[in-house]
Amino acid sequence: MSILGNSVVRREDPAFLTVGGSYVEDLVLEGAVHLTYVRSIAAHARITGIDVGEARSAPGVVAVFTPADIEAMGSAPNVLPIFPEEMRRPFINGGTVRYVGEPIVAVLAETKAQAVDAAELVIVDYDVLPAVVDVEQSALDEVVLFPDVGSNVLSRMTSEGQADFSDCEVVVAERIVNQRLTAAPIETRSGAAWWTDDGRLVHYSACQGAHPTRDLLAKIFELPTEAVRVVVPDVGGGFGAKSRTYPEELIIGWYSRAVGRPVKWTETRSENVTAMPQGRGQIQYAKLGGTRDGLITAYQLDVFQDAGAYPIIGAVLAGMTQRMLTGTYEIRNVGFNATTVVTNKVSTTAYRGAGRPEAAVAIERMIDRYADEIGMDPAEVRRKNLVPRFTEPYTTGIGTVYDVGDYPEALRLALEGVGYDEVLAEQAARRNRSDRSLLGVGIGVYVEITAGGPGGEFGSVEFGPDGRLKVISGSTPYGQGHETTWAMIVADRTGVPMDLIDVIHGDTDQVERGGLTVGSRSVQLGGSAIAAATTQLVDQARSKAADMMEAAADDVVLDSETGAFHVVGSPAVSVGWDDLAASLVEPMYEFHDFTAEMPTFPCGAHVAVVEVDQDTGAAKLLRLVAADDAGTIMNPLLAEGQVHGGMAQGIAQVLLEEIVYDVDGNLLTSNFMDYSVISAMEVPSFEVIHLETPTWVNELGAKGVGESGTVGSIPAVYNAVIDAVSHLGVRHMEMPLSPEKVWRAMADASAE
Numbered sequence: 001m002s003i004l005g006n007s008v009v010r011r012e013d014p015a016f017l018t019v020g021g022s023y024v025e026d027l028v029l030e031g032a033v034h035l036t037y038v039r040s041i042a043a044h045a046r047i048t049g050i051d052v053g054e055a056r057s058a059p060g061v062v063a064v065f066t067p068a069d070i071e072a073m074g075s076a077p078n079v080l081p082i083f084p085e086e087m088r089r090p091f092i093n094g095g096t097v098r099y100v101g102e103p104i105v106a107v108l109a110e111t112k113a114q115a116v117d118a119a120e121l122v123i124v125d126y127d128v129l130p131a132v133v134d135v136e137q138s139a140l141d142e143v144v145l146f147p148d149v150g151s152n153v154l155s156r157m158t159s160e161g162q163a164d165f166s167d168c169e170v171v172v173a174e175r176i177v178n179q180r181l182t183a184a185p186i187e188t189r190s191g192a193a194w195w196t197d198d199g200r201l202v203h204y205s206a207c208q209g210a211h212p213t214r215d216l217l218a219k220i221f222e223l224p225t226e227a228v229r230v231v232v233p234d235v236g237g238g239f240g241a242k243s244r245t246y247p248e249e250l251i252i253g254w255y256s257r258a259v260g261r262p263v264k265w266t267e268t269r270s271e272n273v274t275a276m277p278q279g280r281g282q283i284q285y286a287k288l289g290g291t292r293d294g295l296i297t298a299y300q301l302d303v304f305q306d307a308g309a310y311p312i313i314g315a316v317l318a319g320m321t322q323r324m325l326t327g328t329y330e331i332r333n334v335g336f337n338a339t340t341v342v343t344n345k346v347s348t349t350a351y352r353g354a355g356r357p358e359a360a361v362a363i364e365r366m367i368d369r370y371a372d373e374i375g376m377d378p379a380e381v382r383r384k385n386l387v388p389r390f391t392e393p394y395t396t397g398i399g400t401v402y403d404v405g406d407y408p409e410a411l412r413l414a415l416e417g418v419g420y421d422e423v424l425a426e427q428a429a430r431r432n433r434s435d436r437s438l439l440g441v442g443i444g445v446y447v448e449i450t451a452g453g454p455g456g457e458f459g460s461v462e463f464g465p466d467g468r469l470k471v472i473s474g475s476t477p478y479g480q481g482h483e484t485t486w487a488m489i490v491a492d493r494t495g496v497p498m499d500l501i502d503v504i505h506g507d508t509d510q511v512e513r514g515g516l517t518v519g520s521r522s523v524q525l526g527g528s529a530i531a532a533a534t535t536q537l538v539d540q541a542r543s544k545a546a547d548m549m550e551a552a553a554d555d556v557v558l559d560s561e562t563g564a565f566h567v568v569g570s571p572a573v574s575v576g577w578d579d580l581a582a583s584l585v586e587p588m589y590e591f592h593d594f595t596a597e598m599p600t601f602p603c604g605a606h607v608a609v610v611e612v613d614q615d616t617g618a619a620k621l622l623r624l625v626a627a628d629d630a631g632t633i634m635n636p637l638l639a640e641g642q643v644h645g646g647m648a649q650g651i652a653q654v655l656l657e658e659i660v661y662d663v664d665g666n667l668l669t670s671n672f673m674d675y676s677v678i679s680a681m682e683v684p685s686f687e688v689i690h691l692e693t694p695t696w697v698n699e700l701g702a703k704g705v706g707e708s709g710t711v712g713s714i715p716a717v718y719n720a721v722i723d724a725v726s727h728l729g730v731r732h733m734e735m736p737l738s739p740e741k742v743w744r745a746m747a748d749a750s751a752e
Contacts, residue, residue: 185238
């Protein structure tokens, strides 16, 4: 019986729950100094003076570095070559700062406290410039952040066709806000660096990919990659925000070389909220049209994307929104436009879903608006327009090619799971008796792209004389359970117990190559690489076992349940892995680099039930039923964990979380007193229904699952809250749906 598909408990957890993980901050480095940054208090200003005299003489201070000290290092490389060179972000900035929190001066001291105290003594003079924080206003170029570039507009995207609404019987339009969010990982950004006696740079990083960070450091310090070692130990959450290693960490090696000692840096929580790149930041103008009997015939989405002060990955995420424009629906008459601009805020980057939740929010919100306009059940509108089940490539109206999907079945299962008719009946009863506790139900049918970026993943398997299997993965985990999953895949194909399988990752000296752990790509790429390498190893072992049994290799099979090789039809005489180990002088080794033919497209349907207090506007999520299809599931327990986490982050976006800047670019939500991170108090027990439509894109049949919970839950909860108050005349609200915002919407509707 295959171990895959079983709920195997995470083998990573005992250590986390007892002695704890091993994080960058836990490193004990002899002679290490601690780094703290002086950060800009202005969103847009020319720096006219920096006085570090008192700081340099403060107790415990080892060094203070100004931008002039590291001028020879230039600026950090652009994340993508398409971005203007003039928009490269300085490691520390002594010219024009462009967001609150931008690093200006580096202070190194014997202790953290001494570094912080000394940083307080640095005096920075600012010539404050006008700031632009509104994304639509930025596109007008009234305040230009980079005069040498001449415009705040980074790019304009236009689809080949634009939607034609001339034949529509009904047209609805809304402005939809996907507010900025912070990833709020348990572990803030953290790094440490030092130089070895033979001139190698060693860098520990809490990031989402050891090898991309190594390559970036090699480029910055003009070193061959073999002269740089990057180690990623345990990572306390990333969610996309740690997918790139940022300038204030990349330069740590320079500080270390300058002082001749190891340097450690871990930002505070306020620094993290202020200065770590944020997610979302997309304004949408959506327009949908169709017939009065519920057939959607036209859909147009025009967006403004906020890239922040310096363009990184967030600057190209409107492209992901375009790719997923029509979601799960058969709509051919479509159009898309996007304008991406810089603003005086910290950069935007990937954040759980990265452009795909935005697409799902737009289409799902507009379907509910359309259903309300024509007086039809939102579920029925969806049924009429969903793409039927398909198992071969399907091309959408915007030109995206999906692999497989069964959207009608996902919707059916979710509606059945929540008891949709019963919920509607209870809603009607409450409305009839003028109950002040309003009930709402919302649907989110979604499809998203996973492993949508370029590149593949590396995996290798080694079997040694000690009888243990060593699995090496280029994929860097940060909470997903890779060690358990990779061991399961190898155990399934070899019959070797999981406790004899070691998993290695996150160390460029031990792992030959690897990519970023982003975009829900790990199992379908990294897992497929390990599966292929394991198959190759089994073939090598079969040949050795055949020699030991004096049989032809083609006549020998492996019983993966017992881990024994035997001649077909003659199981009584066999060779086990322990026999093979005893015969080895050198380990057996196989590797594989897996690159997929195309991305995969997990899908599903979420249905949310909420209560809204009519007197206060407070919304409470009562139930969230999720039918998620991630293809073949390796481990249901791990998959559910990913879905649960994703749903929590999606619910948070709808109800609680929002990064807020004032008109001058000052961050008003710089800590957890002002930025409301979701907790167990705000979420119910999730109800997850598994639906498996295996993909043909990889031999495991697996699609991504890490972002599905977020993509599906946002529109479901969003629609549910608005549905709860729709009978009062409320048609639309902007996220987050705070009690005040909901209360005001009800009050405004009643006044009309």
